[in-house]
Amino acid sequence: MASALHTQDDQTFTFAAECKMRATMLIGMSLVAVLGPAAAWSGEALNGRATVIDGDTLNVRGKVIGLFGIAAPRLKQACLNGSGQGYPCGTISAQALAAHLGVATIACETKEPDQHGRILAICRKGGEDLGAWMSRHGHAVADRRISAAYVPDETMAWAKRWGIWAGVFDDPMSRQRTPYPAANHLVIAQPDGSSTTSSVRR
DSSP states (O other): HHHHHHHHHHHHHHHHHHHHHHHHHHHHHHHHHHHHHHHHHOEEEEEEEEEEETTTTTETTTTTEEETTTOOOOOOOOEEEETEEEEEEHHHHHHHHHHHHTTTEEEEEEEEEOSSEEEEEEEETTTEEEEHHHHHHTTSSTTTOSSSTTTTHHHHHHTTOOOGGGGGGGGGGGGGOOOOGOOOEEEOOOOOEEEEEEOOOO
């Protein structure tokens, strides 16, 4: 009788331990599912020609890439110039990036995904950091929430009153973003270095 009770207790203990082990495995698998994409992208290289979505967002080989550490005006944002006149600073920012890129191949070192459907990355044309170029020419601001790396470039643009620093603008860091898989505007660089803004189906 004692032997039978002992065996039943062993079975109950084994069943409870197995349930606990399965629960632990499920939790682990869930964490992998959530963190896996970020871990998989971090540090990966992504090379190719880029299409500009807005002043801090690119499409590279079908991936929506956010330029790490900067924030540019939204595509339809308006700013005031030094004379107090409104102008489409968001479009100008995006077109400046598109004209600077032209048809060059860029190299992006991915960092992490953000909540807007973008993969944040440091992208370079040749050896030139695109985030630094945009900040230094006053087409974007340093996004201090993510990194202070581009504050010196922003400070240079501010001192020379280049780009948006020539007038008044809403802080791009606080801009509202539409999830990028649903974005339907691309800024397309032309072979002559100019650019156009087009509506496309994505």
